[in-house]
Amino acid sequence: MSNRQSARPRHWVLAPVAAAAACALLAACSTSSASSASSGGTVTVGESTVLSGSIAELGQSGLQGVQLAVADLNAHGGLLGKKIKVVSADSQATPATGAANVKNMILQDHVVALFGPVSSAVAAAEEQLAGQYKVPIFFHTSNDISLMGSSFNPYAFQVVPNTDMEPRAAALYLDNEVKAGKIKTPIALGTFAPNYSFGQDSVAGFIQALKYYQVPYKLVSQQWPSLEATDISSNLSALLAAKPSVVYNAQFGGDLVTFVKQAAPFGFFKKTTMLSMLNTAELATLGSSAPAGSIAFDRAPWFAMNEPGVTSFATEYHAKYHQWPDTWAVLAYTSVQVWAYGVKHSGSFDATKVSAAIAGASIPTIRGTITIRACDHQAEIPEYVGTVAAAASPQTGFPLWAAGSGFTAPFSKIALSCAQMKAMQK
Amino acid sequence: MHAVILDVAGTLSAAANLFVVAAGLTLVFGAMRIINMAHGSFYMYGAFTVTTVLGVSAGWRFWVALLAGAAVAAVAGLTVEVTVIRRLYDAEHLTQLLATYAVLLIFADVGQRIWGSGYRAVTPPAVLASGISVAGVQVPRYELFVIGVGVLVGLALWVMLARTRFGWLLRAAVEDPESVATGGTNLARLRTGVFVLGAFLAGLGGSLTAPLQSIAPGMDASIIVSVFIVVTIGGLGSVAGAAIGALLIGLAQTLGAEFFASWAASLIYLIMIVVLAIRPWGLLGVPER
Numbered sequence: 180m181s182n183r184q185s186a187r188p189r190h191w192v193l194a195p196v197a198a199a200a201a202c203a204l205l206a207a208c209s210t211s212s213a214s215s216a217s218s219g220g221t222v223t224v225g226e227s228t229v230l231s232g233s234i235a236e237l238g239q240s241g242l243q244g245v246q247l248a249v250a251d252l253n254a255h256g257g258l259l260g261k262k263i264k265v266v267s268a269d270s271q272a273t274p275a276t277g278a279a280n281v282k283n284m285i286l287q288d289h290v291v292a293l294f295g296p297v298s299s300a301v302a303a304a305e306e307q308l309a310g311q312y313k314v315p316i317f318f319h320t321s322n323d324i325s326l327m328g329s330s331f332n333p334y335a336f337q338v339v340p341n342t343d344m345e346p347r348a349a350a351l352y353l354d355n356e357v358k359a360g361k362i363k364t365p366i367a368l369g370t371f372a373p374n375y376s377f378g379q380d381s382v383a384g385f386i387q388a389l390k391y392y393q394v395p396y397k398l399v400s401q402q403w404p405s406l407e408a409t410d411i412s413s414n415l416s417a418l419l420a421a422k423p424s425v426v427y428n429a430q431f432g433g434d435l436v437t438f439v440k441q442a443a444p445f446g447f448f449k450k451t452t453m454l455s456m457l458n459t460a461e462l463a464t465l466g467s468s469a470p471a472g473s474i475a476f477d478r479a480p481w482f483a484m485n486e487p488g489v490t491s492f493a494t495e496y497h498a499k500y501h502q503w504p505d506t507w508a509v510l511a512y513t514s515v516q517v518w519a520y521g522v523k524h525s526g527s528f529d530a531t532k533v534s535a536a537i538a539g540a541s542i543p544t545i546r547g548t549i550t551i552r553a554c555d556h557q558a559e560i561p562e563y564v565g566t567v568a569a570a571a572s573p574q575t576g577f578p579l580w581a582a583g584s585g586f587t588a589p590f591s592k593i594a595l596s597c598a599q600m601k602a603m604q605k
Numbered sequence: 606m607h608a609v610i611l612d613v614a615g616t617l618s619a620a621a622n623l624f625v626v627a628a629g630l631t632l633v634f635g636a637m638r639i640i641n642m643a644h645g646s647f648y649m650y651g652a653f654t655v656t657t658v659l660g661v662s663a664g665w666r667f668w669v670a671l672l673a674g675a676a677v678a679a680v681a682g683l684t685v686e687v688t689v690i691r692r693l694y695d696a697e698h699l700t701q702l703l704a705t706y707a708v709l710l711i712f713a714d715v716g717q718r719i720w721g722s723g724y725r726a727v728t729p730p731a732v733l734a735s736g737i738s739v740a741g742v743q744v745p746r747y748e749l750f751v752i753g754v755g756v757l758v759g760l761a762l763w764v765m766l767a768r769t770r771f772g773w774l775l776r777a778a779v780e781d782p783e784s785v786a787t788g789g790t791n792l793a794r795l796r797t798g799v800f801v802l803g804a805f806l807a808g809l810g811g812s813l814t815a816p817l818q819s820i821a822p823g824m825d826a827s828i829i830v831s832v833f834i835v836v837t838i839g840g841l842g843s844v845a846g847a848a849i850g851a852l853l854i855g856l857a858q859t860l861g862a863e864f865f866a867s868w869a870a871s872l873i874y875l876i877m878i879v880v881l882a883i884r885p886w887g888l889l890g891v892p893e894r
Contacts, residue, residue, distance in 0.1 A: 231722035233821040239723070269722075374870070401866050409824040410622075412748075412817065413855075416615030417863035420608035433724035433819040440726060441817060444736040444745030445611075464726060 222528055223264045224249065224518075225290040227280035227305060228320070229297045230269040233407045233433030236460050237297045237507050241320050242267050243500055244511030245294050247492075252515070258522045266290065270301045272407060277301035278308055285312045291528040292317065292518050294511060298406065299323035299342075299377040306335050313530040315521070315537075317514035320507050322478075323376045324384075324595075327555040328603030334534050336551060338514040339478050340562040342380040343387075343595055348562035348588030349427070349454045349476045350388030355586070356474075357394055362425065362452060365395035369423030369451075371414065371438065373430055374403035381429040385454075399423050407434065415441055428455035436464050448473060457567060460505045462577050469578045471569035479509040479546065480563050482572075483585040488545035503575055509546065516544040517551065517558075554597035555604070559590045610742040612859050618748040620848075620855030621755025622814050626828060627835040627847040628762055629806030635779040635842020636799045639690060640698060642705040645829035646712035647678040647804040651811030652820045653716060654678075656725040667730040671812045678808020679801050681712070686800040694796070709825060717822055724821035751813055758806070762844050775799055779842040780891070834873055838880045840890020849888055 226245050228238035242265075249263045257263055266288050270277035277296055284290045285308065293309055295318035296302050302321035309316035310332030318326060322339040340348070356362045370385070372378030382401070389396050400421035402414040415438070418426065430438055435455055442448070448470040457465075457475040459482075477483070481493040481504055489509060496504040518533070520542045525532035539553035550559045564587075565580035572579045630644045651674035658670035685708055693701045728734060729747045736743035766772035774795055777785045786792050810828075818824070835854050839846025854873050861869035886892045 231717065231822045233724040233819045233823075235723040235821070400863075402862060403866060403869075405870070407821070407823060409818040409821060409827055410619075410814070412615055412619055413858035413862040413869070414866075416611045416859055417866065420611045420863055422607065433726070433821055436724075436726055437819040440728070441745075444734065444743070444747065446736055446743040468728070 220261050221264050222258070222261045222291045223266055223284075223288045224292045224294065224515075225266045225268075225281070225284035225288060226294040227268045227270045227277050227284065227296060227301075228294075229272040229301070230267070231271060233409065233437070234272060234297055234431065235433075236505070237320055237432050238270075240460065240505040241294070241297065241507040241511040243496070244319070244504070244508035245515055247496060247499065247508070248512040248515035248519075252519055258519055259526065259528070270296050270298070272298045272301060274298075274300050274304035278304040281305045281308045285309075285314055290314060291530075292533075294514055294518075295319050295321055297321060297507075298375070299326065299380075300375050302326055303330050303376070306330055306332065309334050315518065315530050315533050317518055319510040319514040321377070323380050324603070325376065325380070327557050328600060331555065331604045333538075333556075334530050336514070336517060336534075336537060336556045336558075338510055338517060338549075338558045338560075340560060340590075340593070341557065342377060343384045344588075344590075344593040345476060345478065345562050346381055346385035346427070347388040347391075347593040348564055349474070350385055350392055350394065351588050351592065352474060352476070352564040352586050353389075353425070353454065354392040354394050356452075365397050367399045367422060367424040368396045369400040369402070369418050369421055369426040370398075371402045371404070371418055371426060371428045371430065373406035373408075373434065375406055378403065378406070378429045382427060385427045385429075396425075404430075404434075409437070411437065412441065415445075419445055419447065423451055426451055426453045428453055431456045431458075432461070436461050439465055439470060440468065443468065443470070458506045459503050459579075462567065462579065463503065463575070466577045467571070469567050471567055471578065472581075473567045474564065475567055475580065476562060476564045477506055478560075478562060479506045479513075480565070480580070480585075481509055482575075482579050483563055483565060484546060486546045488547065492545045513544045513546055513549070513558075517542050517549075552597070555600040557594070557600070559594070561587045561589050562593060563587055606740065607742050608863070610739055610744065612863065614739070614744045614748055614752075615859040616852070616855040617755075618751045618817075618855075619858055620851040621752045622810055623831060623835050623854055624755050624848050624851035625758050625813065626807050626810035627832045627839070627851055628758065628844050629803035629810075630832055631836045631839065631841055631843060631847045632775065632806075633800055633803040634836065636775050636782075637690075637694065637778070637796050638698075638782075639693060639800075640701050640705065641690075641800075641803070642702060642829065643685060643708040643712060644803065644807050644832065645825035645827075646709050646716070647681055647807035648811040648828050649716060649820075649822075649825040650681055650712070651675055651678045651808030652815040652818075652824065653720045653725070653811075654808075655812045655815040656720070656727050656820055659727050670727075670815075671809070674812030674815070675805050675809040678811065679805040681808075682801045682804020683797065685804070686797050690800060691793070691796075709829075713822060713825060716825075722822055724819040726819060727816050729816040747816060751817070754809075754813055758809070759844070759848055766844065771795075771798060831873065834877045836887075838877055838887055840887030842891060843887070843889040846887055846889035 268280035293316040297320045299321040315334045317336045322341045324341040370382045372382045404411045404414045454474040481489045521533035521537040525536040541550045566584040568578040568581040654674040654677040655670040733746045835850035839850030857872045861872040
């Protein structure tokens with residue numbers, strides 16, 4: 180018996196070693212076949228973004244924008260004679276998952292460009308990898324200011340107004356309403372924001388902007404529900420108990436829809452002015468429950484931008500996906516155009532050359548010509564603010580913005596200076 | 606006064622929902638000593654079923670949807686008990702945890718295939734959709750409805766446990782499982798019955814709160830944490846304990862959000878730690894033999 184036992188360990192060790200060797204061989208084969216496909220006329224770009232959960236709509240919308248832009252590029256011969264392929268993965272709004280996805284895309288799919296996630300926390304993780312492996316990354320949804328500030332690298336580009344610009348535009352609109360006598364001061368201010376970098380920075384940006392515009396306010400309640408938290412009832416009752424006259428809500432997607440549906444039966448919208456990111460998708464979901472008169476800020480509302488390129492994009496998008504494009508689709512399409520410009524003007528897919536070609540350039544896009552500021556790779560674009568219409572739009576079947584309520588806060592008024600951004604980058 | 610009414614309404618409706626779901630979990634653990642991580646999946650399936658039955662419109666179909674959600678969860682519970690749980694009664698708690706966690710993951714994946722990966726929203730029927738004035742403060746009628754259902758479920762469970770044969774056997778199984786087996790009862794059928802009841806309650810909880818939240822993948826994981834805390838505080842196996850635990854957690858969540866907004870998320874865990882330090886088997890629980 181002891182003889183048999185001593186013989187067994189050898190077989191036991193050999194089998195897994197053989198299996199591991201076989202796996203390694205197969206992996207090596209598949210990697211090399213992918214790279215041969217790359218040089219044969221295709222390049223790959225990747226998007227790791229949230230595709231499940233209550234904010235999935237933002238990720239899906241952005242991905243569709245990227246896919247539409249790539250399809251349009253391929254229809255015109257691709258870039259530098261190569262066709263473009265899009266790979267995508269679900270980040271689940273978790274930085275570790277987003278980072279793992281991006282690493283796979285870089286090392287296995289050999290992506291030549293990355294397009295941004297929704298969550299700024301995921302974006303920070305993906306940005307770090309993009310800088311490390313030298314792949315240009317274009318943010319079209321996540322907009323925390325730290326992405327072009329403290330965690331900036333030369334391969335990262337921001338095609339969205341950031342967490343200073345956006346709340347500043349909202350505060351400017353509010354200031355105009357106060358000066359017009361529509362809102363009483365001092366404002367009893369409540370804030371309701373998802374508890375992560377974007378939510379915190381957005382609220383901080385808004386309060387800072389109120390101080391800057393000298394709008395008298397008193398902070399009565401600050402609520403920080405988790406991102407994608409499905410039950411916010413305790414945060415909501417606490418907010419309501421403080422009786423705010425104005426609420427700055429930094430939620431988005433399904434979270435914002437839930438807030439509106441839960442708050443409405445409390446009579447919230449009759450007593451309180453809310454500023455929030457009620458975009459196309461949220462308005463479509465809410466339909467007749469959309470809070471008329473509520474202030475909405477939007478980074479690229481196709482219906483209020485007065486850009487022929489955006490209008491025809493909206494029609495194309497609607498025909499293909501049977502839904503009206505959200506902000507994220509518009510911005511994602513724009514970000515692909517920015518990348519394509521860099522490739523065409525540098526004549527290469529190389530990250531350093533592409534990035535150098537984009538920085539400081541004025542680039543024609545569906546939303547007009549936009550300039551990418553050289554010091555922080557921030558697109559010099561405005562933020563849009565308006566109030567939700569009472570009646571459904573005949574074009575879409577759900578309320579958009581009240582006619583005449585649209586307000587464009589120009590980049591020059593809301594952005595930080597290059598000196599301020601450079602100070603953050605140190 | 607305004608704040609107090611809102612706080613009370615918020616606490617009670619949060620507590621009612623937690624209680625309905627926690628009662629199911631505590632009964633399952635009490636009678637069968639099974640820690641079911643997939644309890645949250647039944648909750649989620651209940652909520653998603655409501656969205657399917659309702660489509661976008663509410664109306665009379667809402668009441669059907671409520672029961673359909675609980676029924677679907679019960680069927681899911683039956684499937685899980687017959688295929689997986691039956692083999693785990695004599696296994697270690699760790700094995701039970703791993704197996705039921707696997708069930709949670711499978712249900713989550715299947716759920717995404719059936720209902721997609723985005724979120725859904727439903728509206729309550731018109732009769733419950735608006736607010737009602739309570740001492741000058743507007744409180745949503747639906748919140749009051751949830752509180753009402755929570756109380757009804759509590760009463761029904763109390764009657765069942767005190768007055769029906771099934772309830773007696775369940776209580777016996779909680780207190781003295783050996784005597785139930787030797788007494789000639791069909792233990793397998795009792796256990797299946799308890800597990801299905803637990804799943805039904807979880808599904809009912811999900812259906813009930815469907816109009817109050819966004820229904821999306823991930824709600825299974827988020828509810829199970831709160832429910833575990835409620836059950837742990839209240840004592841495994843005690844429905845009254847689940848009620849007390851739910852009230853405590855509802856209170857902590859509501860007052861926490863109002864007075865300690867940035868610490869609110871940790872407050873419920875702190876309470877659990879304090880209770881476990883003082884009474885490791887929960888407030889109304891029985892020390893494990």
